[in-house]
Amino acid sequence: MPIKPGTLTAKGQETRRRIVAAAAQVMFENGVASTTVEDVRVRAGVSNSQVYHYFDDKTALVRAVIEYQTDAVIEPQEELFARLDTMAGLRQWRDVVVARQRELDCRGGCPIAALTTQYAEHDEAARLQLAHSFARWSAGLRAGLAQMHANGVLRPEADPEALALSLLASLQGGLLMTQLNRDTAPLEVALDSTLAYLESLTVR
Amino acid sequence: MPIKPGTLTAKGQETRRRIVAAAAQVMFENGVASTTVEDVRVRAGVSNSQVYHYFDDKTALVRAVIEYQTDAVIEPQEELFARLDTMAGLRQWRDVVVARQRELDCRGGCPIAALTTQYAEHDEAARLQLAHSFARWSAGLRAGLAQMHANGVLRPEADPEALALSLLASLQGGLLMTQLNRDTAPLEVALDSTLAYLESLTVR
Numbered sequence: 001m002p003i004k005p006g007t008l009t010a011k012g013q014e015t016r017r018r019i020v021a022a023a024a025q026v027m028f029e030n031g032v033a034s035t036t037v038e039d040v041r042v043r044a045g046v047s048n049s050q051v052y053h054y055f056d057d058k059t060a061l062v063r064a065v066i067e068y069q070t071d072a073v074i075e076p077q078e079e080l081f082a083r084l085d086t087m088a089g090l091r092q093w094r095d096v097v098v099a100r101q102r103e104l105d106c107r108g109g110c111p112i113a114a115l116t117t118q119y120a121e122h123d124e125a126a127r128l129q130l131a132h133s134f135a136r137w138s139a140g141l142r143a144g145l146a147q148m149h150a151n152g153v154l155r156p157e158a159d160p161e162a163l164a165l166s167l168l169a170s171l172q173g174g175l176l177m178t179q180l181n182r183d184t185a186p187l188e189v190a191l192d193s194t195l196a197y198l199e200s201l202t203v204r
Numbered sequence: 205m206p207i208k209p210g211t212l213t214a215k216g217q218e219t220r221r222r223i224v225a226a227a228a229q230v231m232f233e234n235g236v237a238s239t240t241v242e243d244v245r246v247r248a249g250v251s252n253s254q255v256y257h258y259f260d261d262k263t264a265l266v267r268a269v270i271e272y273q274t275d276a277v278i279e280p281q282e283e284l285f286a287r288l289d290t291m292a293g294l295r296q297w298r299d300v301v302v303a304r305q306r307e308l309d310c311r312g313g314c315p316i317a318a319l320t321t322q323y324a325e326h327d328e329a330a331r332l333q334l335a336h337s338f339a340r341w342s343a344g345l346r347a348g349l350a351q352m353h354a355n356g357v358l359r360p361e362a363d364p365e366a367l368a369l370s371l372l373a374s375l376q377g378g379l380l381m382t383q384l385n386r387d388t389a390p391l392e393v394a395l396d397s398t399l400a401y402l403e404s405l406t407v408r
Contacts, residue, residue, distance in 0.1 A: 031322055033237040109321055113380055117318040118235060120384060121311065131384035162393045169377025169394035176317055176376050177369070180324060180335040189366045190373035197401035 016054045019044045024065045024072070028111055032062060032118045062119060063126055069111040070133040074140060084144025085151070087199055094191045097171060098184050109179040112137075113172055138164045148202075158201040163194075170194040220258045223248045224268045228276070231269055232315055236322045241265065266323060267330055273315040274337040278344060288348025289355070291403055298395045301375060302388050313383040316341075317376055342368045352406075362405040367398075374398040 008016060022044035027035045037058050041051045055061050080096055083089030108114075112133050120127040142164035148154045154163075174190030212220060226248035231239045241262050245255045259265050284300055287293030312318075316337050324331040346368035352358045358367075378394030 029325075031235070031237045033235045108325060113317075114321040116380055116384060117313055117321040120313075121233075127384060131381075134381050134384060162397065165381070165390055165393050166374065166397035169381065169390065170370065170373050170398075171377065172380050173373025173376030173378075176320055177335075177338050177373065180320060180331060180338060186369055186373065189369050190377075193366065193370035193401055194374075194397065197397055197404070200401065200404050 012054075015046065015050060019046060019051060019054060020061075020064045020068045023061045024068045024111070027062070027065055028069075028108065028114065032115065037061065059123060059126075062115075062123070063129060066112075066115055066126060066129050066133065069115060070136065073110065073112055074133075074137055077137075077140060081140040081143060084141060085147035086144075086153075087195070087202065089144060090195055090198065094188075094195060097191070098188055101175070101178055101184050101187060106178050106182045106184060110172060110175050113175070134168065138168050141167050145198075153202055154198075155201050155203055158198075163198055163201075166197075167191070167194050216258075219250065219254060223250060223255060223258060224265070224272045227265045228269045228272045228315070231266070232273075232312065232318065236266060236319065263327060263330075266319075266327070267333060270316075270319055270330060270333050270337065273319060274340065277314065277316055278337075278341050281341075281344060285344040285347060288345060289351035290348075290357075291399070291406065293348060294399055294402065298392075298399060301395070302392055305379070305382055305388050305391060310382050310386045310388060314376060314379050317379070338372065342372050345371050349402075357406055358402075359405050359407055362402075367402055367405075370401075371395070371398050 019040065023035070023040040026039050026043050030039070035058075037051060037055075040061060041048055044051070055064065077093065077096070080089070080093040084093060112130065115126075116130050120130055138161075142160050145154065145160035145163050149156075149158055149160045154160070170190040170193065171187070174187035177186035177190075178184050223244060227239070227244040230243050230247050234243070239262075241255060241259075244265060245252060248255075259268065281297065281300070284293070284297040288297060316334065319330075320334050324334055342365075346364050349358065349364035349367050353360075353362055353364045358364070374394040374397065375391070378391035381390035381394075382388050
């Protein structure tokens with residue numbers, strides 16, 4: 001029976017973290033289906049017994065990878081989320097998201113989206129976990145918009161929850177086309193449309 | 205050397221079509237990486253020599269599947285594309301897209317997006333082919349919007365190309381969250397935001 005993360009020593013947590021990071025990397029490069037526990041073990045540079053000390057099987061590894069990638073995608077945005085209560089803050093978030101893709105040469109797309117299309121139909125618990133990842137992302141975007149709404153900057157009829165979800169959808173759809181075209185333009189166009197819509201709902 | 209589709213007899217075309225449909229189905233269910241040529245052969249109910257008569261290898265099969273899924277996704281929308289030159293036509297397209305997901309119990313997501321996240325980073329020709337699939341889809345949406353613009357229904361500053369791309373991005377991002385939540389609400393919210401933005405750009 002693998003040990004729960006909460007009960008690990010500092011060294012144990014570090015080993016577990018190393019295995020999950022290796023799993024995330026291999027699965028992002030080669031896809032979930034093509035990745036074996038052995039691939040992860042080799043990439044992490046640990047023994048077989050170490051892997052199975054922390055994870056029952058590949059399913060357990062994938063679920064840990066979903067958590068890892070969700071944190072990796074959302075945590076760097078959290079400081080920006082706090083400033084999404086102004087159009088300037090929203091545009092700054094947009095610029096950071098676009099710049100990140102430019103840094104990556106528009107390669108790879110969103111790791112959470114990749115896990116969704118590769119895995120959500122094969123593992124019900126993973127599907128719910130991924131739904132929760134997007135809900136967390138959307139909630140991060142919503143907080144600032146709700147503030148704008150409460151402040152009276154957004155008109156009463158504006159719906160912060162729907163706007164947050166629309167921003168996230170534009171980002172995801174834009175990312176897909178940005179990945180395919182190796183060009184940030186689709187992502188920029190999609191986000192800018194949603195931001196222009198959002199601005200049209202502000203009180204002038 | 206496999207035979208090109210254009211030079212096949214009617215019976216040959218039917219066999220090739222059957223193999224590609226089987227490949228599309230197996231890859232959609234199990235993922236591209238997990239699918240072998242043998243899986244496709246069994247699903248199509250053909251002999252090994254028949255598969256290799258039409259396709260060099262799995263790469264050739266995946267490329268044929270991209271073409272097949274692009275047609276399968278876009279062709280049923282083509283009749284609707286012709287009516288995207290009014291807000292009523294746009295809402296009808298939106299309703300058909302949403303109803304389709306309801307029919308599918310929101311399972312599976314977009315096959316073209318799935319092929320993108322599973323395969324675009326592994327085969328440069330496939331990436332370009334998938335970029336072309338989205339360009340074709342976007343062009344279908346753009347035609348009606350360009351008509352609305354030419355008619356003066358959309359304001360001069362509106363950009364039909366950017367709006368078409370934004371609609372497609374909303375659709376893709378919305379689909380991803382609709383798949384994860386087994387609920388059409390995210391797709392509806394995302395499309396409705398873009399349609400509301402589009403409507404805000406019409407001359408009243």
